[in-house]
Amino acid sequence: MSSSLPDCRDGAALLELAQKIVAASPADETEVTVQRTEDAYVRFADSGPTQSADRSDLHIAVRARLAPQGGGPGFREARATSSSTAEADTARAVERAVALARVSPVTADAPGLAADSCGPQAIPPGVTAMLDQSAADRIAATTRLVRYALDGCAAESLAPAGLVQLTALGTALANSVGRGVFAARGRAAMALTASHAQGGSGWAEDIRGSLTDLAPAGAGPADGPADGISVVERALAKARQNREPQSIAAGEYTVVLEPAAVASLLLFASYCGFGAREVAEESSMLCGRIGERAFSPLISISDDAADRRHGGLPFDGEGNPRHRVALVEEGVLREPVTDALWAARLGRENTGHGIGQPDPHGPLPQNLILACGQASRADLLAGVKRGLLVTQFHYTNMIEPRDLTLTGMTRNGTFLIEDGEVCGPVKNLRFTDSLVRILANVSAVGDEAAACGALFDGELLTPALRVEGFRFTSTTDF
Amino acid sequence: MDTCIKAVQAAEQAGAQYADARLVRLVSEDLALRNGNVVCAEAAEEFGLGVRVLVDGSWGFAALPLAEGAGLAAAREQAPAVAARAVELARAVGSAQVRGVQLGPAEGTVGEYATPFEINPFEVSLTDKLALLQEAEASMVGAQETVSREAGLGLRREQQWQASSEGARQHQVLLRSGAGIATTAAAHGHVERRSWPASFGGNYKSAGWEHITGLDLAAHGERMRDESVALCSAPACPAGQRDLILMGNQLMLQIHESVGHPNELDRVFGHEVDLAGSSFATTDKLGTFRYGSDLVNLVADSTVPGGLDTRGFDDECVPSGSWHVVKDGIFTGYHTSREWAARIGEERSRATARAEGFGNPPIIRITNLSLMPGDWRLDDLIADTEDGVLCDTVRMWSIDQRRLNFQFTTEIGWEIKNGKLGRMLRSPTYQDTTPEFWNRCDAICDADHWQLWGVPNCGKGNPMQVAEMSHGAAPARFRSVNFVQ
Numbered sequence: 001m002s003s004s005l006p007d008c009r010d011g012a013a014l015l016e017l018a019q020k021i022v023a024a025s026p027a028d029e030t031e032v033t034v035q036r037t038e039d040a041y042v043r044f045a046d047s048g049p050t051q052s053a054d055r056s057d058l059h060i061a062v063r064a065r066l067a068p069q070g071g072g073p074g075f076r077e078a079r080a081t082s083s084s085t086a087e088a089d090t091a092r093a094v095e096r097a098v099a100l101a102r103v104s105p106v107t108a109d110a111p112g113l114a115a116d117s118c119g120p121q122a123i124p125p126g127v128t129a130m131l132d133q134s135a136a137d138r139i140a141a142t143t144r145l146v147r148y149a150l151d152g153c154a155a156e157s158l159a160p161a162g163l164v165q166l167t168a169l170g171t172a173l174a175n176s177v178g179r180g181v182f183a184a185r186g187r188a189a190m191a192l193t194a195s196h197a198q199g200g201s202g203w204a205e206d207i208r209g210s211l212t213d214l215a216p217a218g219a220g221p222a223d224g225p226a227d228g229i230s231v232v233e234r235a236l237a238k239a240r241q242n243r244e245p246q247s248i249a250a251g252e253y254t255v256v257l258e259p260a261a262v263a264s265l266l267l268f269a270s271y272c273g274f275g276a277r278e279v280a281e282e283s284s285m286l287c288g289r290i291g292e293r294a295f296s297p298l299i300s301i302s303d304d305a306a307d308r309r310h311g312g313l314p315f316d317g318e319g320n321p322r323h324r325v326a327l328v329e330e331g332v333l334r335e336p337v338t339d340a341l342w343a344a345r346l347g348r349e350n351t352g353h354g355i356g357q358p359d360p361h362g363p364l365p366q367n368l369i370l371a372c373g374q375a376s377r378a379d380l381l382a383g384v385k386r387g388l389l390v391t392q393f394h395y396t397n398m399i400e401p402r403d404l405t406l407t408g409m410t411r412n413g414t415f416l417i418e419d420g421e422v423c424g425p426v427k428n429l430r431f432t433d434s435l436v437r438i439l440a441n442v443s444a445v446g447d448e449a450a451a452c453g454a455l456f457d458g459e460l461l462t463p464a465l466r467v468e469g470f471r472f473t474s475t476t477d478f
Numbered sequence: 479m480d481t482c483i484k485a486v487q488a489a490e491q492a493g494a495q496y497a498d499a500r501l502v503r504l505v506s507e508d509l510a511l512r513n514g515n516v517v518c519a520e521a522a523e524e525f526g527l528g529v530r531v532l533v534d535g536s537w538g539f540a541a542l543p544l545a546e547g548a549g550l551a552a553a554r555e556q557a558p559a560v561a562a563r564a565v566e567l568a569r570a571v572g573s574a575q576v577r578g579v580q581l582g583p584a585e586g587t588v589g590e591y592a593t594p595f596e597i598n599p600f601e602v603s604l605t606d607k608l609a610l611l612q613e614a615e616a617s618m619v620g621a622q623e624t625v626s627r628e629a630g631l632g633l634r635r636e637q638q639w640q641a642s643s644e645g646a647r648q649h650q651v652l653l654r655s656g657a658g659i660a661t662t663a664a665a666h667g668h669v670e671r672r673s674w675p676a677s678f679g680g681n682y683k684s685a686g687w688e689h690i691t692g693l694d695l696a697a698h699g700e701r702m703r704d705e706s707v708a709l710c711s712a713p714a715c716p717a718g719q720r721d722l723i724l725m726g727n728q729l730m731l732q733i734h735e736s737v738g739h740p741n742e743l744d745r746v747f748g749h750e751v752d753l754a755g756s757s758f759a760t761t762d763k764l765g766t767f768r769y770g771s772d773l774v775n776l777v778a779d780s781t782v783p784g785g786l787d788t789r790g791f792d793d794e795c796v797p798s799g800s801w802h803v804v805k806d807g808i809f810t811g812y813h814t815s816r817e818w819a820a821r822i823g824e825e826r827s828r829a830t831a832r833a834e835g836f837g838n839p840p841i842i843r844i845t846n847l848s849l850m851p852g853d854w855r856l857d858d859l860i861a862d863t864e865d866g867v868l869c870d871t872v873r874m875w876s877i878d879q880r881r882l883n884f885q886f887t888t889e890i891g892w893e894i895k896n897g898k899l900g901r902m903l904r905s906p907t908y909q910d911t912t913p914e915f916w917n918r919c920d921a922i923c924d925a926d927h928w929q930l931w932g933v934p935n936c937g938k939g940n941p942m943q944v945a946e947m948s949h950g951a952a953p954a955r956f957r958s959v960n961f962v963q
Binding site: 004005039040041042043044045046047048049050051052053054055056057058076077078079080081082083084085086087088089090091092093096097099100101102103104105107135136139140142143146147150159161162163165191192193195201281282283358359360394395396397398399400401402407408409411428430432455456473474475476477478 | 509510511512514515516517518519520521522523524525526536537538539540541542543544545546547548556559563564566567568570571572573574575576577578579604605608612625626628630662664667668669747748749750751752753754755756837838839841873874875876877878879880882883885887905907909937940941962
């Protein structure tokens with residue numbers, strides 16, 4: 001991870017670049033975001049590493065705002081981006097943004113840019129460790145994890161497929177009314193799918209803040225219980241259980257959803273449920289339910305970028321401080337998240353959940369946390385007379401937004417539970433059900449959370465859930 | 479080109495047995511209005527170098543954005559360092575290699591390609607572009623149930639230079655344009671959306687401004703508004719077995735998800751199973767498996783005029799081409815890269831390895847993949863259907879990791895009874911399994927009904943990359959399909 005670009009951690013340099021571009025802009029208001037990324041990954045499969053990449057990136061976004069011609073409230077605004085720090089290139093980006101803003105219609109209720117700042121942010125130690133490590137050491141550590149996964153799968157005649165990825169991101173934002181903020185974040189992830197030749201597979205994933213969290217310094221297969229190694233062990237254990245799955249009929253079952261399965265459902269509430277725009281446009285599950293206990297009293301959901309387990313940037317796409325927002329408290333639905341525009345439009349506080357403006361989507365909660373409950377894994381299973389344990393869902397998608405009706409397929413291990421015991425694997429099933437109904441029918445919440453993503457964008461923190469009457473609507477032969 | 483050549487030479491000097499380098503300049507413009515406000519006005523530029531190397535059978539890739547404004551000579555000076563990073567990486571991960579990569583015969587084509595167009599969309603004034611969108615958005619005004627009106631357009635110009643250690647030297651300029659409208663109504667507890675001419679922001683093609691003006695967006699806004707309002711009080715499509723007529727803007731996604739993705743050879747061998755999934759279309763089925771009825775002919779073609787993946791060469795320097803993926807219902811060919819073509823003994827790659835921008839290594843991507851037209855008129859097809867549903871415009875899609883069990887919902891449906899279109903149906907949702915579905919196809923409309931539909935946002939890979947392609951389709955009928963609620 002080395003290049004001619006400023007270091008991801010160098011907030012002063014990135015902020016100086018942003019401020020220089022702001023100063024050169026003729027617009028009435030200007031906001032500049034500079035993102036520096038270093039990203040390295042190795043993908044692997046039965047042939048060993050199949051792709052390896054070491055990438056530097058830079059993204060500059062210039063937001064130019066012009067007052068309405070002839071006066072009046074609001075702004076005409078536009079954005080231009082560039083991947084270059086050269087003055088000629090950034091000047092061209094400013095020109096493009098201003099030219100676009102000049103012909104844009106006025107957004108009359110758009111508020112002015114804000115100056116307040118979330119204050120200086122420490123560089124997370126994981127980011128420093130990741131960027132200070134030599135390329136050779138980092139690749140060697142990554143390759144050890146890959147080799148351990150390959151060896152583990154080979155020993156059990158399983159086909160491996162997986163990824164180890166390390167990312168460091170530095171983001172600086174400056175605007176023409178005096179805001180200047182910077183923060184850095186790291187992400188390290190390892191995932192492994194281990195598949196039997198005759199069908200059945202196991203999967204596990206770990207998402208942390210840095211490689212040192214994923215695999216502590218010096219750790220390799222022989223060196224101890226690094227979390228990266230536990231991904232391999234968990235995937236192999238799941239694959240051992242998921243051999244020769246049996247058919248099972250579609251229908252309603254009590255289910256224990258592991259964290260990855262919960263994440264692929266709950267992420268749709270992030271995309272299409274908890275934002276102020278969707279509520280204002282009557283397209284959210286919150287519509288008509290705010291203040292109601294629509295979910296099980298066991299369910300509490302918040303958005304909190306400051307959570308140390310899986311936090312995000314402390315400021316949003318306009319540099320506004322991200323506040324913790326309680327979205328669901330003991331089953332009661334609360335107000336949605338806002339950004340500067342939607343807060344002004346609705347006369348509410350800005351919770352700091354904007355993305356880069358202008359943007360059609362509106363505010364988004366990008367750091368959802370489903371609060372842990374009291375149930376151990378054994379407790380979750382113990383409450384099931386006859387049901388299913390679901391590892392993961394594949395290709396979940398939304399049919400209807402008001403009840404968040406979703407459909408998707410089970411994947412990488414679905415197991416019959418009888419009298420609280422996991423009895424054996426079953427073939428994959430398709431579910432079609434409403435997230436509102438699912439969260440209303442939660443009968444137990446796990447006591448341990450994991451950071452999980454899904455096929456589409458986003459990650460969140462969630463424990464496992466036990467849900468009554470979960471609807472499976474069709475089956476497969478595998 | 480000098481930058482690419484310099485990178486390739488540096489990679490060879492550092493020990494690579496094979497190298498290719500791509501210098502990409504991407505310029506784009508996106509404009510969107512929503513409820514009278516500008517919600518997207520973005521002009522993006524990206525310029526950078528990606529270098530891929532093969533060292534003792536292991537791949538390495540490195541990428542760096544370049545400061546074009548500081549002078550091309552300065553940018554060129556960075557090429558050797560990028561190449562060295564790729565070689566270092568490939569060498570290091572080689573210690574975990576199980577089986578080395580074989581590339582098959584060399585590909586050393588020298589050539590040029592540029593998307594044909596009539597009007598350069600980047601030379602059309604911003605005022606004209608916004609005026610077109612404002613007119614389109616205004617055409618959807620007028621119903622109190624409407625909660626959103628959207629009109630947007632997108633333009634992409636991708637200029638790419640690529641060189642390889644096998645002597646390839648290629649330059650291509652790909653131009654893509656598209657636009658669309660959508661409106662959403664909320665009433666009676668339902669939220670219903672109508673889009674024209676398709677979902678995913680409209681219809682995109684490899685073409686110029688003439689494509690966008692040809693869509694005549696404003697002429698369709700009123701109907702979209704009225705249908706979205708009417709859907710809020712329309713009956714839900716009832717469950718049960720019925721004949722299904724799919725319009726082209728839904729059939730295109732059916733082709734994409736249930737034929738295109740399972741046809742990617744890296745999936746078949748499990749190399750995408752960690753995220754995107756695998757495929758039921760295994761190599762033992764090639765040449766014998768009945769994928770669909772006799773009527774079903776699916777042709778992949780990266781040369782078809784207007785296709786979003788129509789280009790001169792893929793990102794491995796292989797010239798574009800066409801082939802049958804399914805011929806007369808029988809499964810006959812895969813999408814491949816050079817590595818994967820060699821793996822199954824094919825003489826040459828199908829030229830479908832592509833990368834997003836400069837910052838990603840190429841992977842196998844669906845190219846333009848089309849269902850060939852039949853000989854029906856749509857009116858005759860409806861008249862010939864006793865009990866069915868006509869489904870229009872993608873709303874929701876989901877398919878399992880082997881691309882068998884799928885469930886799709888369209889924005890709107892129309893009941894067909896005794897050969898006549900009847901009442902509007904809300905949220906028609908059908909579920910089936912890929913080969914069974916394609917074997918239900920008993921009628922396809924003719925070439926007059928056939929057109930290309932663009933998919934500008936196809937995701938694959940891990941980390942995910944976005945690519946674009948088109949699917950040609952005319953309305954087609956599928957007998958006795960399972961509708962669910």
